[in-house]
Amino acid sequence: MSKIPIIFEHNRGFVYNVDDYFKLRTSHRLVCNLIGVPVSKPRDARTFGLPAILSPLELKLAIENGIGVLVDKTVSFRRSPTDTEKTKFQQLVEQQTTELKLPLVEKRLDDFRKHLPQIIKGKRKKLLEKGIKESEINITSESLLIEERRKIETMKIDGLLQIPSECPLAKEFSTVELKLEDGDKLKYQIFKDLWTKQNVFISGGDAFGCDFLLYPGDPLYYHASHMVYILSDPTMKLDVKYLIRCCRLSVVVNKICIFAYENDNGEIKYQTMDWDGNAGNENYAT
Incomplete structure (x- = not known):
């Protein structure tokens, strides 16, 4: 891979x-x-x-x-591009411009095709008014489409040009x-443990005042199901007000509250907290 x-x-x-x-x-x-x-x-x-x-x-x-x-x-982007790189980049820009213009060309040609019978009739009428004989008039749908395509492709059309976010040229x-910062080491151990052992997506929990949010699937399609709080020193007595605040918040936002910590043996452990009223509720944290 x-x-x-x-x-x-x-x-x-x-x-x-x-x-x-x-x-x-x-x-x-x-x-x-x-x-x-x-x-x-x-x-x-x-x-x-x-x-x-x-x-x-x-x-x-x-x-x-x-x-x-x-x-x-950084070093690669600080130096000036070579003539070859400039030429290559210009070619890529022109290619992109052509690709973006193509749908507009096809749309205008489709509109042109819808009115083709009236266009042929109008052109024939003008030629007859100029005194050209009917037998000398040769107007075909194919020739008009070729002429119209050539005209549209050479027109200057205003449009949005996508600026590539990734440099299209190879760079050294x-x-x-x-x-990691010293304060992030325990946080990373817990993050890695959750990612390795659980089939979940993990994001930062700043929006909910916790350390992590756990999702049962891609956050594009799922709400978070768990809130994770990290206890940096589980040997200290856990403040009751802090415990109640975390649990009450998790209930309000319909998520399960988890406290994560490292025990004396260096193992990552988890403690799930829930209110008795939510026990057995199948719709809880879904």
Whole structure:
């Protein structure tokens, strides 16, 4: 399996290729939030465009599992492009312009075909009025379509030109090692444990005041079913008010509350909390 190149910029990992983005989501259950789209409202990259950004935890997991490789193209983009690269890029722009223009050309030709009988009749009438004999008039549908296509293709048509988010030219790059902050190490262990053992999607829980949100399927189609809170020091006495606040919030938003921690043996453990009134409720957290 070829590794997905993840571009290292501003100490974060970005994906600019839409196929790579969907592979990360569909094959590897990595959310990869789109830039400018709220975490709580994920959308389709084909609608909103890229780039997509991987959280440090997603990035670390992708590298460790051989899913992706973190690359740095900074040096490559700082140098001026060569004449060959300029020519190649211009060819790609012209090709894209032609491809975007083609549907409009075909649409105008379809409209032209619908009115072809009236157009032929009008042209024939004008020629007769100019004194040209009927036997000398040779107007065919094929010749008119060829002439109309040539005219449309040479017209300057205003339109939106897509700016490629991924550089279409090959660029030199170097690989980069990712180092997590000390405060993220436990968070990553829990993230990795959930991703490995549970068939769920995991996103940040900032929108709900927790550490993680767990989804039974792609967040594009499912609501989160669980809220995960990380206990950095489970040996300390858990504040009752904090416990009640977390549980009550999970009930209000119809999700299951989970506390995650690392025990003395270095194992990741989970404690699920629920209100008695929700026990046996089949519609709870669905």
